[in-house]
Amino acid sequence: MHFPNNWSLTTGVLAELEQMILHAVADSITSTTSVIPFDQEELAKMLELTDRLKAQSGAINESFPHGKCIVARFMENFALAKFFNFCGQPGARLNSDQSIFRKQKPRHSLFIQILSICLFCAPCDYAKELDGIWVDKVINRVLWKQFIVKLNNDWSSLALTATVVLNANVAFLALVNITLARTFSYISTMTSVGVVILGLILVRQNQRKDQNSAEQANVLLTRTSHPVFGTEALAIIYSLPYALLMWSMVFFVIAFACMVFGSATAVTQSAFSVAGGLGVHVRVLDGVDDTCCT
Known part of the structure; x- marks a missing residue:
């Protein structure tokens, strides 16, 4: 069987997704250079969907795979954000304007300075x-x-x-x-x-x-x-x-x-x-x- 039919949507997975979204909301509120790939309005909608999935988790596992796809897609976006920002690594990107590969900000050319x-x-x-x-x-x-x-x-x-x-x-x-x-x-x-x-x-x-x-x-x-x-x-x-x-x-x-x-x-x-x-x-x-x- 192909994904997501062979995967159970447990309360632990939903709780983990909810904590991800809550952390993202807090980060976007407290930082103007957040690396979170969603704005606060989008995160609020994601949190609302997660709450509804928690209330229907039993029916989702029994009959409907759509809820599993929703959770998997949300988690995929958060996982990609962690990957591109080197989450957990010594040189992780903590701010959206922080460069990992260079220490100094790029200098503009003489051409654009004159223009x-x-x-x-x-x-x-x-x-x-x-x-x-x-x-x-x-x-x-x-x-x-x-x-x-x-x-x-x-x-x-x-x-x-x-x-x-x-x-x-x-x-x-x-x-x-x-x-x-x-x-x-x-x-x-x-x-x-x-x-x-x-x-x-x-x-x-x-x-x-x-x-x-x-x-x-x-x-x-x-x-x-x-x-x-x-x-x-x-x-x-x-x-x-x-x-x-x-x-x-x-x-x-x-x-x-x-x-x-x-x-x-x-x-x-x-x-x-x-x-x-x-x-x-x-x-x-x-x-x-x-x-x-x-």
Whole structure:
């Protein structure tokens, strides 16, 4: 007879599975870098199913093998997590962002450091997140799921903000006749359109795939990974909507400044200069402790 017909579902096995799930719940609650492959909502559902199986264990052993398959599948997932994290070994992985094969965190290449200056440090931020999700070529499904949800929300909000900037540029172009101001406004308009198009494409790509699947996530990261640059190319792609929106706003401010200094009164120019200086000063103070790709 084939599994699971030749295996009895005892109360000891169910108790062991219940303790596994309870330990996983406690670990996910007390640690933000848990190695558990399930989130708290999934663990709660697993615990509920285990409780129902305990109440029906006698009938399962007599007539139905389905409960045995449920228990075996749950235990298999926990066993695989222990295997990939070297559970019980001297160098076991205790945190999801802990590397077993290297002692130092990966340093980002000079290429992404230079490019991050032009893209407002966004590529380095995404590269750090990807490095924490895909440690030692092992994907953390929970962190990946949270990362994708955050990405989709960010891209949707960026596309919405880009439409506001786009409308502002259209109104600006209808009112201003200064050539230099119109030129920068045209550039701002095109970058806003780029944000909307790129954001929609990236969200669509994520929605077409099962982002809860660790296997598909691992395939994506493996395909986009480079022997030298790692996941930096993917980080740059993910950062483009934010960077384009920032450049769109920068060009719009420049266009507005050209209009102010080209036709406004001295009082208006002074007020604009003071407001702009305060904004730059606040941004500099906010970024004193933030350095790209550290």
